[in-house]
Amino acid sequence: MKAAVIGLGSMGGGAAQSALRAGLEVTGVDPSERARAAFGNRAVARGSDLEPGQDAVLVLTVNATQARQALFGEAGAAPRVAPGGVLVVSATMSPAEARALAAEAESRGLLYLDAPVSGGAVAAREGRMTVMASGSDEAFAAARPLLEAVSGKVWRLGTEPGQGAAMKVVHQLLAGVHIAAAAEAMALAIRSGLEPRTVYDVVTSAAGNSWMFGNRMAHVLEGDDTPLSAGDIFVKDLGLVEAMAREAAMPVPLAAQALQLFVAQRGLGQGGRDDAFVIRVWQALTGISLPGEAANEK
Template identity: 55%
Template sequence: MTAAAAPSSCTLGVIGLGSMGLGAARSALRRGLATWGCDPQPAARAAFEQAGGHAVQHPSELAPHCDAVLVLVVNAAQTEAVLFGEHGLVHGLRRGAVVIASATVDPALPPQWEARLAERGILLIDGPVSGGAKKAAEGQMTVMASGSDAAFAAADAALQAIAGKVYRLGDRAGIGSTVKMVNQHLAGVHIATACEAMALGIKAGADPRQLYEVICNSAGMSWMFENRVPHILDGDYTPLSAVNIFVKDLGIVLDAARALKFPLPLAAAAHQLYLATAAMGLGGEDDSAVVKYYAGLAGLDLPAPAAKAAP
């Protein structure tokens, strides 16, 4: 399912105005949806208000105004607080409204949220997203969605406003999060492998930029290699997606696999690399900082940040 221009009859709430949430909220405004934003940080609320939206501190404040609410927070605990906490959505959303839960979480949790919301007549789309801050800002995120027919009907305008592709994966919550879990397995392993490969090339004496160009035009290239290695080449580890995100997400992957008694040796090895990098005090840096773990082991000189031009 590919998104088109969204009608303006739906009022959307976006909870979590971080790099992706702010981009999604701004995209919804551009596509004609009345949009409310929610974030505990005053700076995030101010940024959204500058774009023309309404911003509030608590989910319960926007709930009465919204037909659909996109929840783009960090993890399951934050999602549960947004839904059911003291200032949660359940204290204000009308019957028939829909929540699109987009954090990467254990696939066992969305069915529980779906059942609890259904008791209040509120619908749920289990809708994790991919595409990062860039795709969110363009309104071109990929949504891996599952839920009832009624939930999809209620969420249609909102999904069209924020997404380039919406994959309808099943009629119950949990399937969307399962597919996102598999995506994060691959993404985490690919980033760790890209860092390992670049460290190997540098140790062996290859020019890092030439190595990058060659691999991007060869069979070893992956999307993550192409996307993350420039951070290493520029010596810029500003967190677009932090090391700690993959400590969490690969932890979710491994926990789910353990429950299934399914071995994941590659994911386990990659998880250890993110844990080791975080233990070095680098958990808040971009996930490409895994290369610094290898640099520390092998005594490598990584590319330095470009010198800033004099004022």
């Protein structure tokens, strides 16, 4: 299979490497020269630079606007896809945006798979992302070699584009709330004089643990705010949660509160840092010293 991966960031770069290891003929696409060099295989700056006849294109951009530009913009990849080829779009977006992109693909004679992903950079590098997908049987069949290369589990959520996007929005409600709750718990522990490493060890061995607590609070203990997933991502994604909830006439108070905390992280000038460091909102309010940062100051 001749496949392109658009967006060579922490998820896309890992997915491209996984597809390459699986034997696919992969070309990476990213405007960043550094990202292209890190891929270490064929890579181009724009979709229009791809060789003609691509069988599949995996899109791992930040949002729907970037996905549309990467596929259907002036320098987009869609004209380089073979007739009947499949666009596998994994950017987080609203269901309506997914349906609009699918309609555009169909008008061009291309298949479309609404296929958001989860699992983080490590899962992407190891080819075991979770895919939440919806689309036609033909789209799933066309994407199968690519999906098998990059995923550990593919959930088939229906035949209509938009269902995958809706599932990802629900997932991001949980992810955002869990990160905010983990940060709040660790901040309270530090403020109360508990030793952070011990708190981490106790929680991760007990019923109050979550995947996000174990993963993200480890970053806090290390004082490493390298943005594997930036706080600003949750300003966007929890905004999608609120929009979908309004359309459904359903209150989402926990998601709304978590959104405000990530907005506060951005307001502190920290939105581009790792989302675990939403804990700096509590630091700003109370003056607590974070463990990794205290160690780095010595």
